Amino acid sequence: MTDKESLDEVLEELGATPTSSDETDEAISQILEETRKDKVTGFKLNVDLDEDFGEAVPTERPAPVVTSVTADEPEELPELPPEKPRKKKKERSTKSRVISTIIYVVVVLGVALSLAWLLVTTVVDVLGMTSNDTLVDVTIPKGASTAQIADILAENDVIQQPLIFRVYSRLMRADGTYQPGDFTVAASMGYDNLIAALQVEPKRETVTITFPEGSTLADIASLLDGYNVCSEKDFYDALKNGDFSDYPFVGEIPDTEHRVHKLEGYLFPDTYDFYVESAATTAIRRFLDNFRVKVYDNTTLMNSLKAKDLTLDDMINLASMIQQEDASAGDTEKVARVFWNRLESPLFPKLQMDSTQEYAEEYEITDQAVKDAYDTYVCDGLPAGPICNPGMEAILATLTPSTDPKIMECYYFASDFDTGITYYSKTLAQHEAICRKYGIGMYG
Numbered sequence: 023m024t025d026k027e028s029l030d031e032v033l034e035e036l037g038a039t040p041t042s043s044d045e046t047d048e049a050i051s052q053i054l055e056e057t058r059k060d061k062v063t064g065f066k067l068n069v070d071l072d073e074d075f076g077e078a079v080p081t082e083r084p085a086p087v088v089t090s091v092t093a094d095e096p097e098e099l100p101e102l103p104p105e106k107p108r109k110k111k112k113e114r115s116t117k118s119r120v121i122s123t124i125i126y127v128v129v130v131l132g133v134a135l136s137l138a139w140l141l142v143t144t145v146v147d148v149l150g151m152t153s154n155d156t157l158v159d160v161t162i163p164k165g166a167s168t169a170q171i172a173d174i175l176a177e178n179d180v181i182q183q184p185l186i187f188r189v190y191s192r193l194m195r196a197d198g199t200y201q202p203g204d205f206t207v208a209a210s211m212g213y214d215n216l217i218a219a220l221q222v223e224p225k226r227e228t229v230t231i232t233f234p235e236g237s238t239l240a241d242i243a244s245l246l247d248g249y250n251v252c253s254e255k256d257f258y259d260a261l262k263n264g265d266f267s268d269y270p271f272v273g274e275i276p277d278t279e280h281r282v283h284k285l286e287g288y289l290f291p292d293t294y295d296f297y298v299e300s301a302a303t304t305a306i307r308r309f310l311d312n313f314r315v316k317v318y319d320n321t322t323l324m325n326s327l328k329a330k331d332l333t334l335d336d337m338i339n340l341a342s343m344i345q346q347e348d349a350s351a352g353d354t355e356k357v358a359r360v361f362w363n364r365l366e367s368p369l370f371p372k373l374q375m376d377s378t379q380e381y382a383e384e385y386e387i388t389d390q391a392v393k394d395a396y397d398t399y400v401c402d403g404l405p406a407g408p409i410c411n412p413g414m415e416a417i418l419a420t421l422t423p424s425t426d427p428k429i430m431e432c433y434y435f436a437s438d439f440d441t442g443i444t445y446y447s448k449t450l451a452q453h454e455a456i457c458r459k460y461g462i463g464m465y466g
Contacts, residue, residue, distance in 0.1 A: 147183045148190060150212025154179070157206050157256065157301040162220060164202040168192070171200055171220065180209050180216070187213060196221065206301055227298040233291040235413030236345040239283050240384060242309075242411070252302040260302035261285055269310050271318045274334055280395035280406045282385055287338040287408025288313050309411075316414060326421040335407075337420050342408035343398075345416040346377035349437035353444045357437075358419040359429045360446065365403065370433060373398040376463075381409040436463035 146152055158178045162171055168191045172184035181187050191197055196217045203224035207216055229249045233242055243257040252260075261283060266272045275284055289309035296305060317323060318334075327337055340361060348357045364370035378398040387393050395406035424430075432446040434453035438460055445460070447453040457463035 144183055144186050147181055147186060148213045150210045150215070152209050155208050155210040156259070156303075157208050157252070157299075159204060159206050159297070159301045159304040161204050162200060162202050166200065166202065168197045168200070175207075175216070180207050180211075181213075191217060204297065206297070206299060228295050229298055230293065230295050232293040233289075233411075235291045235416070236342075236410045237289075237291050238381070238384060238410050239286050239289065242289055246296070246302075246305055249296070250298050251296040251300050252305055256302040257305070260306055264303045264306060266306070266310060269314060271314065271334060272310070276335060278395075278406050280389075280392045282381075282387065282392065282396070282407060284407075285310075287335075287342050287411055289411045290316055291411050291413050317417060323418070323421070330421055332420075336404060337417065338412065339404045339408045340420045341412035341416040342410045343373070343375055343377060343405075344419055345412040346380075346410055347375055347435075347437060348416070349439045349444055350442045353437075354415050354419040355422060355424040356426065356429045356446065357435060357444065358416075358423040359426070360432050360435050361420075362423050363430070363433050367433070371402045372400075373403070378405050378409055381405075436460070438462045 158180055160174055160178050160180065162174065166174070168188050169184075172181065172187040172191075175181045175187065176184040190213050194214075194217060200217075200220045201223040204226065205219060205224055207219055211219065229251065231245055231249055231251070233245060237245075239261065243254040246252050246257055247254045266285070271288070272285070275288070277284070285306070289306065290313040292309075292312055294308050294312075296308070327334065330337075332340075340358075344354060344358050344361060348354050361373065364373055375398045378396050382393045382396050387396075392406070394400045396409070398405055429446055431448050434447040434450065435444055436447075436453065436457050437444045439462075445456045445462075447456060454464065457465045
């Protein structure tokens with residue numbers, strides 16, 4: 023079939039009857055023109071619809087093909103948490119700016135306050151503008167650098183800014199001029215006086231002092247002051263405010279309400295060498311060091327203490343009374359036995375020792391509650407604290423009292439301090455008769 027014949031068939035289907043070749047060509051041209059117009063019109067229609075935002079002409083789409091259904095009921099979807107309302111971006115931006123501003127202000131203020139604090143403490147440190155004039159002993163090792171010296175001074179609370187001290191020492195050209203040895207200094211001296219003191223080789227006078235067994239803190243303070251080691255005021259200030267927590271036994275001392283002095287009983291009586299014009303804290307540490315060696319680190323003694331079911335403070339407390347009541351070293355264990363007899367008997371709840379009353383008088387205690395806490399004629403058992411600093415013999419006697427059969431039955435004793443003789447009695451009547459006869463004890 024030719025192309026012409028094909029066209030003729032198309033024209034016939036369209037209802038056109040071609041008559042000639044020219045008519046056929048004309049008909050074809052007409053058809054093509056109409057087809058073109060239809061396409062243009064359709065395209066224009068679609069463009070107009072898009073531009074005018076009118077309703078879109080719905081178009082039929084093929085329905086989705088469902089391949090299979092396996093559930094009898096529609097599957098329930100999990101409930102989703104309610105969506106939180108979103109804050110507006112502008113609100114978030116405003117809050118962020120406020121928070122940033124606050125943080126900035128806090129940081130600036132913090133830096134400003136820190137710088138101000140550093141400036142103030144530096145000025146106080148350099149000029150010694152402090153009320154702390156407590157003397158402190160420091161030891162400067164041979165060949166110590168300025169940095170090491172600054173650390174030593176800081177550790178002893180003489181200065182607060184070791185770095186500033188190093189800078190100041192460099193500016194004053196004092197590096198390398200410091201002398202080794204033991205120095206007594208104070209925070210109130212300021213950097214200039216500290217540097218000057220540490221540049222002079224120490225040539226310190228020493229004194230030797232013997233503290234008798236049974237010495238009270240008042241006795242010790244008086245001796246130290248008399249030998250120009252430290253003043254009584256500095257001694258009592260150090261007792262009250264000094265930090266001795268590095269001694270483990272100090273932490274075991276109970277802080278009872280009516281105790282006069284916490285360290286009474288723990289300054290071990292002995293013979294010591296001291297620097298003249300020394301620090302009170304250093305002097306006290308000499309006593310505590312000796313107590314640690316002689317008592318606390320004595321394994322045999324501490325094991326006996328545990329066997330007796332005594333605390334360290336109870337032992338020192340009891341030993342202090344034995345020390346004060348004993349007129350003769352040979353009778354120490356016998357006196358200790360009488361103490362134990364009374365402590366272990368329900369018939370004698372009170373120790374009734376004159377020495378405890380005398381302790382309150384020595385310190386001129388006016389508080390009646392404190393006086394009663396020490397007065398063993400008033401309080402039961404041991405007093406509120408030791409009444410002196412006992413020696414080793416009295417301490418050991420508390421753990422090894424006499425086993426003499428005669429003394430085991432005694433509940434009273436009276437010492438004649440003029441002759442050094444101690445008399446023991448089983449009953450109060452015997453005790454009163456002895457005191458009356460020799461003018462001692464209750465009749466002394």
